[in-house]
Amino acid sequence: MTTTPTTSLRPSAPADPVAEVVRKEIGRLQQGYLSDRSEAVADLARLRRGAGKDAATIPNLWGLLDIELLHSTPGVRPDEAEEAVFIAMTLYALHQQSRSAAMHRTGGDELGAAVRRLMPPGEIDEPVRKRFVRAGSAPTLAVLAARLREITLLLRGADLSLDYALLAQQLYAWQRPGGRDQVRRSWGRSFHAHRPPKNTDAPARTPDETDQKDAS
Template structure:
């Protein structure tokens, strides 16, 4: 048998599916998080102040909660997509912009659903990650510490982590957000958007799933420390809900 050796440019194998430029891998989730955070930080105070245009825009966004961006053409151009386009300008090698659009769209529409009818508190709060929010909700429901791991709410979070399609993730997140809305537990939608961007890239999916599980378990440790600190100081913890549209998200959304 004669073996022919190929040389030159044709010798390089084609890149594997879902490969991406190394230089864009790290900043991409941060840009997605920043676009989402910038949009919500601009809209949330206006909604809380009952500005008619903001109220109307959130009503439109809610129709897209749990859906994919292409399924709701009426929402093209709102919900953070313009902010995303502005941030992506000049990033010609940005990996999978469609992943970014889906992540921003899903996070923004879920926030609009979460914020519905709540004018006293913003439902976007930095630092309240998905696993921590579910843990908080479980405790508000009165579950004993020994029962938290077996809670149906924890199982809902597990269902998000085991979903195999973005459609399933969207629907399952919508179910959790409705429960968070009922208990007025906020969520960090900028961080979530960055995670959703990474989740769509198959090699990064396991890392996002681990983050959601780690957030849930670390929330238990954090709550215990806060309870001890509160007992020692005799005062509760203060939450700084200040939002700035121009805030630098850094590596925050990448789970750093």
């Protein structure tokens, strides 16, 4: 009997340049932000302005991230890789705003699992589910970025982290032929496979989108 190899976007492969760039850049910025270093706080504020937008149209973001690896790795499509990196990084910057804990965790929740954690154990929050479905059905990358921004605000309000290196890898894959379906399946599987920790009775916190620490 033979088996057919399956491809997976989980976990992020260390050799993947898109995921590696995001891991490195978030590692630098997250450590600095949580240590209240002014440079990191300022850089995240700059990135945050690009959340849900086309980073290429925002000159203030040019040169902010070290993306040389995307241009030096054979086989990488730089334009698509840059799009994925900048979307993930700007969403992370929005997510980390005013939070004293790390909102990116390597090996942490995939998008579907994080969305499921927004819901009470054993229940489906229909408004949250609809936002997730809208993101999954986005017709273009620009629309997907805008819809992911809405979900990011919910995750921030509930203090729920996300693996942004994996998200960047998936955003890159999303742009390949057949990639959208692959990413959608992965998000759907992680949503349905998530199981809440035992002895967890407290519901998710109500998202607070009015938090304005270091808002710019």
